[in-house]
Amino acid sequence: MTTDNSLEKTSLGTRKISRRDVLKTAGIGGIGALIGASGVGGLLSMTENKASGSGKEDMVPFYGKHQAGIVTKPQDHVYFAALDVTASEKTTLIKLFKEWTEAAAFMTTGKPIGELTSNEFLPPKDTGEAAGLSASNLTITFGAGPSLFVKNGEDRFGLKHKQPQELVDLPKFPLDALEKEWTGGDLCIQACADDPQVAFHAVRNLIRIARGKAILRWAQPGFQRTKQADAKEGTPRNLFGFKDGTVNPDVKDEQQLNKQVWVQPGDGPNWLTGGSYLVVRRIQMFIEVWDRTNLREQENTFGRYRDSGAPLGQKGEFDQLDLKNKKENGDYFIPVDSHVRLSHGDGTQKILRRAYSYSNGMDLKTGSFDAGLLFLCFQRTPSKQFIPIQQRLAKMDKLNEYTSHRGSAIFACFPGTKQGGYIGETLFK
């Protein structure tokens, strides 16, 4: 979607307002129609967010049964932030989530947050760097980590009894090389957009709103390539040059999503029904080492061909994995220690992967590229999904020679909310 400043009708018959429109409305001298937060919101009809993104328009509805940014078609960029809460009262948390919800809903429609300052002696409500940019399919997804419930043995906000059994720190996996600066968090914000400036703008403004209530703990931007030379959308390649994310639950299959992604009634505390668990792993990739490895070894490591993405011994990227397929010499085509075989296991554990590559520059300690994968995955039950998969991988995945897990966190991502409600309401009320 692109808008100009003329009146334009959406399919819903309401006027679309871009960030630029609102900045213009306020005028250079800050005079003009003052559009309050609720006023602008009222002009927009919000519908339930759609499972697979927003179609032709580049706007993903914020409100809905589930939070957007989980089964939404992955955007080109992510800005991921983990936060620590500094407030000590539950009422302050509620205030924060109400403000966040309102601001997030605004930003995902391509508008600046809050009312514009009519007073040049106040800081602008919106930081402004996304003015004039489209919504860029922005989604903002919020989650709560185990430490929001209990930290150092303390029931911080009287929420201990609501902590899901599944929401506990991940077990230490063999070969984990976690660093404190990339691990944990009381809360998380995952902002995804097709424009990195829109994603950054979202997190920055939410952190700003949180001032005095929560602070940044760690943050990582990421990207993925979605624009193919042949204009077809294919599975993106990771920084090892291999397609990553081939086997993912079908986001159009509600039954599959209910089985694998969305927390169901009876799974645990009711407040999380319709939500999902997010596991984040910041995985450094030793790309210089990888780049000195021969193609056969690379393909045996993944268990797939580099070019086509097909399982070894098979033809097409989406061919059903044939783990029993043997070569003439009796060896499996797909080696026993290959990533794809170990990830697959018996095929019963699946996760919805939504990973992004990152490249921060140089790793000052080693002089190598500080690059890798910001692995993000959603699931209904971590103890039956990510954890057993990662236990197999950590034990014998050939890929471990080329990667190192430097960061880790788990969050319970709240269910969605309707207009008038706020994210987190089911937990805090």
Place this chain on the structure above:
Amino acid sequence: MTTDNSLEKTSLGTRKISRRDVLKTAGIGGIGALIGASGVGGLLSMTENKASGSGKEDMVPFYGKHQAGIVTKPQDHVYFAALDVTASEKTTLIKLFKEWTEAAAFMTTGKPIGELTSNEFLPPKDTGEAAGLSASNLTITFGAGPSLFVKNGEDRFGLKHKQPQELVDLPKFPLDALEKEWTGGDLCIQACADDPQVAFHAVRNLIRIARGKAILRWAQPGFQRTKQADAKEGTPRNLFGFKDGTVNPDVKDEQQLNKQVWVQPGDGPNWLTGGSYLVVRRIQMFIEVWDRTNLREQENTFGRYRDSGAPLGQKGEFDQLDLKNKKENGDYFIPVDSHVRLSHGDGTQKILRRAYSYSNGMDLKTGSFDAGLLFLCFQRTPSKQFIPIQQRLAKMDKLNEYTSHRGSAIFACFPGTKQGGYIGETLFK
């Protein structure tokens, strides 16, 4: 430009070959037509690179009188790398630049580098993560720093007599807070593309080729937003929410470019004629502090209105700066310590700015965002352009309260080369 795998004619009548095509040609088993580096190159007609990008196709020619990536319309992403040379022989340097030139020319056409491995027992020639992606307007620009000529008093490669007078470390400016890890470099590579994965891929493969000859010294990815909500291309906003880069030389005006950007015959050693000096400053922006500053202060700091980008007291972004314009109370509309007034000076010093924003995540030392501006600018004579401008700014720019220069480097970017030649040839031969 997007290509599919069918034969397609360009305006030049030659077949366009995407990275995917070439990967496919090699086949899963590595069998198939082996297309050598020169073979593929021969299929492509290379013309002089155009001043303003590649028009409708997303390919910017590599060969030309000048290097691409200087007056090329800025792409959405940059991956900038500074390198140190570890080789000790000039012949090794020549070999490196020949290999770099060949690889860069390939990559900028959307193709993988070098011939494909037909041998699965060798590492693939191309690291593969850009397979299937279009050229994405990739440009690769090479430069040489002062330390390539003389380091610790040593004439390392017998090039001392060729060091331009202008190619010396920048003077220390007041308030500089430079850190070694973001400063200097014997060589630089600026890779710009509309896809961050394409830009990263380019630098990664060039660093890989340099193995044993040069190593990474520092690197910084960056982005800018070019997709406006109203589909018009406007001046991008920096992370302070202000338009940045309004006053830039007209890249279509050859006369202006010869005056301000391209090194001219007689300026210094002949080898740099047709090249340009690149000054890089990694400028951290204290966005949390900025965000607590009122709008009037923000606008007085820049000397422009935030919304429109117009100079204070004027109407349009591109209005000629009126520095004498006074308010009723006798004060200048554009304050004496504002960024725009100090940058402008007497209007005789101009630089071609090509800056990108960066956001690396969190600054571990402060807990704030590690975000700012990767300021890149090109010019004919640093001592008459960037240096006097920055001396004025460093002394009294109001913006200094909100920024800190953490990194700095200067490079002489070579002139372009024709097919068959190599970048750096004029210096090394």
